[in-house]
Amino acid sequence: xxxxxxxxxxxxxxxxxxxxxxxxxxxxxxxxxxxxxxxxxxxxxxxxxxxxxxxxxxxxxxxxxxxxxxxxxxxxxxxxxxxxxxxxxxxxxxxxxxxxxxxxxxxxxxxxxxxxxxxxxxxxxxxxxxxxxxxxxxxxxxxxxxxxxxxxxxxxxxxxxxxxxxxxxxxxxxxxxxxxxxxxxxxxxxxxxxxxxxxxxxxxxxxxxxx
Amino acid sequence: xxxxxxxxxxxxxxxxxxxxxxxxxxxxxxxxxxxxxxxxxxxxxxxxxxxxxxxxxxxxxxxxxxxxxxxxxxxxxxxxxxxxxxxxxxxxxxxxxxxxxxxxxxxxxxxxxxxxxxxxxxxxxxx
Numbered sequence: 001x002x003x004x005x006x007x008x009x010x011x012x013x014x015x016x017x018x019x020x021x022x023x024x025x026x027x028x029x030x031x032x033x034x035x036x037x038x039x040x041x042x043x044x045x046x047x048x049x050x051x052x053x054x055x056x057x058x059x060x061x062x063x064x065x066x067x068x069x070x071x072x073x074x075x076x077x078x079x080x081x082x083x084x085x086x087x088x089x090x091x092x093x094x095x096x097x098x099x100x101x102x103x104x105x106x107x108x109x110x111x112x113x114x115x116x117x118x119x120x121x122x123x124x125x126x127x128x129x130x131x132x133x134x135x136x137x138x139x140x141x142x143x144x145x146x147x148x149x150x151x152x153x154x155x156x157x158x159x160x161x162x163x164x165x166x167x168x169x170x171x172x173x174x175x176x177x178x179x180x181x182x183x184x185x186x187x188x189x190x191x192x193x194x195x196x197x198x199x200x201x202x203x204x205x206x207x208x209x210x211x
Numbered sequence: 212x213x214x215x216x217x218x219x220x221x222x223x224x225x226x227x228x229x230x231x232x233x234x235x236x237x238x239x240x241x242x243x244x245x246x247x248x249x250x251x252x253x254x255x256x257x258x259x260x261x262x263x264x265x266x267x268x269x270x271x272x273x274x275x276x277x278x279x280x281x282x283x284x285x286x287x288x289x290x291x292x293x294x295x296x297x298x299x300x301x302x303x304x305x306x307x308x309x310x311x312x313x314x315x316x317x318x319x320x321x322x323x324x325x326x327x328x329x330x331x332x333x334x335x336x337x338x
Binding site: 024025028029032035036039040043046047050065069072073076077079080082083084087088090091190191194195197198201202204205209210 | 243244246249250252253256257260263264267268275276279280283286287290291293294295296300304307308311314315318319322323326
C-alpha cells in the first residue's frame, strides 16, 4: 500500500513515509496473539470444569458477584469513553478527546481498585496462590481459584499496561504529536483496550456467574 | 437490540459510500462513525450484561449458563464490530480475524477430542 494512494494530501506534502494500514494490520496481529494467549487459558478452564463440575460450582459461590458485575459495567463504560475519545480526535476536538481519554484512564483505575478490594478479601481468608486455605481445599476448588487468580491476574496486568499506554498517548495528544491528522496511536490503544474489555466479558460468566 | 440493528443499517450505508473500496485507502480516514451509534452499542452491552446476570441469579444451572453462552458471544460481536471498527474495515481484516478464530477453534477441538479419549479422570488423573 503506497502512501500516494492515501486520500490525505497533507502527508504527501511532508514526504512522510507512513502506512496506516500496515500499522493497523500489525496491531490486529498482536491482538490475535493475545486472543490465543487467553484462549489457551480458557481451554484449560473448560477441561477442568468438565472434570470438576461440582467443585467449580462450590468454589464460585465464594466469589463476590456484585464486585464482578460492577467491574463489568466499569469496563464496558471505559470502552465507550475510549471510542468517544478516538471519535473526538478524528473530528479534531482535541480537548474533548483528552477529556474522554482521561475518563477512560480513571475508569481503568476504578476497575483495579475494585479488584484490589476483591483480592484483599480473598487473601484475608487465606485464598491466595500458595495460601494455606487454598492448599487445604478439595483439588477441584483449589484449581478453580488458581485459574481465577491466573486469569484475572493476567487480565489485571493488561489493564495496568493499558493505563500506562493511555497516559503516554494523552501526553502526546497534549503535545500535538498525536492529532486529528495522525491519530493511529490513539486508535490502536483503543483496539487494545477493547480487547481487554472483550476478555473480561468472557471471564465474568466463567468465574462469577458459575452456579 | 432492535435499536442497535436499525442503527447498524444506517452505519452500513455509510460504509457503502466510503468503501468502494477494496482497492485503496484506510477506511478509518473516512467520515467517523456518529458518536450516538457508540452510545447505543454501549446501552445494548449494559442491557445484555443485565440479562446474563439476571438469568444466572434467577435460573441457576442450565438456563443461566445457556443464556450466558448465547449472550456473551453477542456482546463480543458488538464490541468487535462497532467499538473495534471491524464492521467498517476492509475484508482482509475480517478474514484475518476469522482465521485467528478458526485456529482457536481447531486447538479447542483437538484438545477436547484428545480429552474425550483419556477415559476416567482425564487430565485430572494425577491431581
